[in-house]
Amino acid sequence: MPTMNMLQAINNALDIAMAEDEKVICFGEDVGIFGGVFRATSNLQGKYGKARCFNTPLVEQGIIGFANGLAAQGSVPVAEIQFADYIFPAFDQIVNETAKFRYRSGDLFNVGGLTIRTPYGGGISGGLYHSQSPEAYFTHTPGLKIVVPRNPYQAKGLLLAAIRDADPVIFFEPKRLYRASVGEVPEEDYQLPLGEADIIKEGTDITLVGWGAQMEVIGKAVELAEEAGISCEVIDLRSLLPWDEDTVVESVLKTGRLVITHEAPRTGGFAGEIATTIQERCFLYLESPIARVTGLDTPFPLTLEKEYLPDHLKIFEAIRESVDF
Amino acid sequence: MSDFMLPDIGEGIVECEVVEWRVAEGDIIEEDQPIVEVMTDKALVEITAPEAGRITRLYVDKGSIAKVHAPLYAYVGENDSGESDSGENGADENKAGENEQNGEDSRQAQLGDSDREPKRSDVGSSESSTPQPAPRDPANTIEASAEQSATASAGKGPYGRVPASPAVRRLIREHELRLDSIPGSGKQGRVLKEDVLDYLEQGPSDNRQGQTTPDKNRADEEFRVEPLRGIRAVMAKRMVESATTIPHFQFGEEIDVTELLALRERLKPQAEARETRLTLMPLFMKALALAVAEHPIINARLNPVADEIHYYTACNIGMAVDSKAGLLVPNVKHVERLSVLEIAREVARLTAAARDGRVDQADLKGGTISISNIGALGGTYAAPIINAPEAAIVAIGKTQWLPRFDAEGNVVKRAIMTVTWAGDHRLIDGGAIARFCNSWKGYLEAPESMLLYLG
Numbered sequence: 046m047p048t049m050n051m052l053q054a055i056n057n058a059l060d061i062a063m064a065e066d067e068k069v070i071c072f073g074e075d076v077g078i079f080g081g082v083f084r085a086t087s088n089l090q091g092k093y094g095k096a097r098c099f100n101t102p103l104v105e106q107g108i109i110g111f112a113n114g115l116a117a118q119g120s121v122p123v124a125e126i127q128f129a130d131y132i133f134p135a136f137d138q139i140v141n142e143t144a145k146f147r148y149r150s151g152d153l154f155n156v157g158g159l160t161i162r163t164p165y166g167g168g169i170s171g172g173l174y175h176s177q178s179p180e181a182y183f184t185h186t187p188g189l190k191i192v193v194p195r196n197p198y199q200a201k202g203l204l205l206a207a208i209r210d211a212d213p214v215i216f217f218e219p220k221r222l223y224r225a226s227v228g229e230v231p232e233e234d235y236q237l238p239l240g241e242a243d244i245i246k247e248g249t250d251i252t253l254v255g256w257g258a259q260m261e262v263i264g265k266a267v268e269l270a271e272e273a274g275i276s277c278e279v280i281d282l283r284s285l286l287p288w289d290e291d292t293v294v295e296s297v298l299k300t301g302r303l304v305i306t307h308e309a310p311r312t313g314g315f316a317g318e319i320a321t322t323i324q325e326r327c328f329l330y331l332e333s334p335i336a337r338v339t340g341l342d343t344p345f346p347l348t349l350e351k352e353y354l355p356d357h358l359k360i361f362e363a364i365r366e367s368v369d370f
Numbered sequence: 371m372s373d374f375m376l377p378d379i380g381e382g383i384v385e386c387e388v389v390e391w392r393v394a395e396g397d398i399i400e401e402d403q404p405i406v407e408v409m410t411d412k413a414l415v416e417i418t419a420p421e422a423g424r425i426t427r428l429y430v431d432k433g434s435i436a437k438v439h440a441p442l443y444a445y446v447g448e449n450d451s452g453e454s455d456s457g458e459n460g461a462d463e464n465k466a467g468e469n470e471q472n473g474e475d476s477r478q479a480q481l482g483d484s485d486r487e488p489k490r491s492d493v494g495s496s497e498s499s500t501p502q503p504a505p506r507d508p509a510n511t512i513e514a515s516a517e518q519s520a521t522a523s524a525g526k527g528p529y530g531r532v533p534a535s536p537a538v539r540r541l542i543r544e545h546e547l548r549l550d551s552i553p554g555s556g557k558q559g560r561v562l563k564e565d566v567l568d569y570l571e572q573g574p575s576d577n578r579q580g581q582t583t584p585d586k587n588r589a590d591e592e593f594r595v596e597p598l599r600g601i602r603a604v605m606a607k608r609m610v611e612s613a614t615t616i617p618h619f620q621f622g623e624e625i626d627v628t629e630l631l632a633l634r635e636r637l638k639p640q641a642e643a644r645e646t647r648l649t650l651m652p653l654f655m656k657a658l659a660l661a662v663a664e665h666p667i668i669n670a671r672l673n674p675v676a677d678e679i680h681y682y683t684a685c686n687i688g689m690a691v692d693s694k695a696g697l698l699v700p701n702v703k704h705v706e707r708l709s710v711l712e713i714a715r716e717v718a719r720l721t722a723a724a725r726d727g728r729v730d731q732a733d734l735k736g737g738t739i740s741i742s743n744i745g746a747l748g749g750t751y752a753a754p755i756i757n758a759p760e761a762a763i764v765a766i767g768k769t770q771w772l773p774r775f776d777a778e779g780n781v782v783k784r785a786i787m788t789v790t791w792a793g794d795h796r797l798i799d800g801g802a803i804a805r806f807c808n809s810w811k812g813y814l815e816a817p818e819s820m821l822l823y824l825g
Binding site: 274295298299301328329330331332334 | 373375439440441527528529531533534535536539560
């Protein structure tokens with residue numbers, strides 16, 4: 046099994062999808078001959094031609110508007126937004142058009158074939174416009190699917206599933222892990238299910254929930270916790286919309302404790318959604334308050350990035366507090 | 371504040387039963403003071419304090435199971451200055467301190483009722499504070515939840531956990547109760563607020579007893595139920611393993627110990643002069659070690675995959691002791707090197723320790739052959755089960771004065787002792803055990819012959 050980093054796995058998934066179905070089209074800023082700012086679309090233009098992999102003008106609203114039109118006409122567009130921080134110019138197209146297309150037309154038309162790929166998250170000293178995690182804005186919108194992989198294997202399997210899924214999907218790629226996360230990835234075509242969480246590790250004392258780049262941070266915190274004799278169950282949600290409530294509920298019924306972590310600011314973050322649902326369904330079994338370990342309620346800072354990020358020590362603290370409550 | 375983790379006390383033991391707490395929450399402790407007695411699979415072990423300080427919390431109830439590497443009790447060390455701690459481990463210590471503090475803050479904020487909340491005594495100024503135990507809910511501890519399901523009415527919810535609303539949990543914590551000791555009247559054993567209030571009114575006396583007889587009420591009708599634990603549980607397991615995996619070959623013999631008894635009578639005063647009580651056991655052992663030297667296969671074992679014979683160089687003779695806790699088999703090490711007097715001292719030491727159930731792990735490990743002196747309690751014959759992985763065991767029956775013929779055909783009065791061997795028939799056949807037993811018998815019937823082999 047070849048070893049790939051996350052970019053290679055994503056490139057590989059795009060290659061497989063384009064080879065299999067000529068309706069799959071990749072476009073975005075600099076994705077053509079340049080291969081995208083992170084090189085996720087390297088060689089695709091050379092392989093599939095300028096008609097199926099091409100550069101767009103610097104207009105996010107245009108990219109997604111165009112993608113909606115293509116998808117409504119039966120194409121399978123995979124649009125790249127260069128940084129998730131710049132997805133907001135396309136916000137109206139996504140939440141008002143993409144998400145409502147099928148509903149509005151009574152399924153006469155839909156844009157289910159659309160996939161929006163976009164790198165998110167901090168840890169690369171990117172400053173306030175290249176580090177944000179805007180997933181929660183979109184989880185508020187029915188009609189979308191939202192997926193976040195945690196490593197190359199997940200990225201390939203989930204991206205192929207996203208491209209082939211019958212609903213529009215926003216695929217958030219943890220850019221800090223693009224080259225940092227390396228692992229074995231099967232060369233062949235495979236898919237991982239959307240909407241299903243992945244129990245990475247079973248445990249009995251506390252449940253830890255996260256997604257994307259935060260899973261690596263959770264891993265480090267778990268090492269500290271297990272050294273302290275605390276048995277952790279670790280769940281990667283993988284999909285935020287829809288999210289796998291049952292898996293998390295089952296785990297919290299077992300452990301009685303929950304820590305949720307994400308990079309985005311706390312207020313209005315998706316952890317709040319999870320906490321509320323778990324509180325509703327596991328109320329009588331909670332041993333301690335559900336804890337959130339998140340980014341700060343500030344713009345994403347440049348020099349204070351390490352302060353801002355929810356690191357393994359902050360998560361470990363939350364675990365200790367929860368267990369010692 | 372530190373948690374004392376239950377250390378790994380023996381080979382592969384992962385849990386043990388808390389037999390007796392010698393301290394209570396809030397007690398001041400000295401370094402090396404006995405804190406708790408736990409019963410492992412093999413013996414009672416006394417755990418002592420690692421340093422002086424004050425006990426703040428006992429995580430495991432008497433009669434419950436404690437897990438190795440899980441917290442057993444929490445204490446504040448004498449030199450533990452909490453947050454003001456600085457130095458090499460300062461960072462970690464501070465972290466822990468902050469956690470405590472944050473936990474306290476967030477809890478109080480959460481409850482919004484801090485005056486009813488029993489104040490946790492200040493870690494930072496332990497001298498001035500009264501020794502008040504930290505009022506936490508033991509049901510919150512890591513190891514508690516899983517095991518308790520067996521001991522209390524609790525655990526009808528998913529994964530054996532007790533459902534209770536956070537408000538009820540607060541109430542329980544305020545009164546320093548345990549969630550799982552309160553019978554829940556709600557669905558799936560849910561503990562309701564009324565259950566806690568009723569419990570507080572009636573007092574804990576009745577409910578606490580559930581520890582040793584979980585199904586007390588039901589069991590009263592026909593039989594008394596007692597969980598099989600500790601040494602007894604291990605005996606049950608080991609005996610089944612041994613009896614079902616090792617083909618036992620049984621071999622019985624009579625030994626005339628008239629001479630041996632006489633010899634013992636002569637030696638006894640000398641032994642007593644050296645403050646040692648001389649029983650027959652040291653003589654049996656010494657003779658056994660001599661016989662084993664001639665027939666090493668008896669002092670061997672089969673390796674686990676049964677393709678090699680492992681001969682022991684030492685002759686470590688186990689002696690089955692009927693202790694209060696159950697069957698224990700401590701062994702006397704290197705009998706082949708010891709004098710009879712030295713063996714006698716070892717036997718006395720091990721017997722006393724085993725009767726108390728406080729045998730060191732080292733004394734229980736490494737036996738190579740065993741003697742079961744069932745005759746001390748009565749009974750002429752027994753069919754012993756091998757103490758695996760050893761290859762042989764002998765049960766010694768009681769000695770009786772019986773008529774026997776001497777060389778001239780006259781009837782004489784002789785002290786006759788019966789012995790019954792069990793050997794691992796994969797390793798030992800009838801001939802081997804008969805020859806070996808004859809050799810042993812030779813030394814016992816003519817004990818002076820052992821002199822020839824004085825080292």
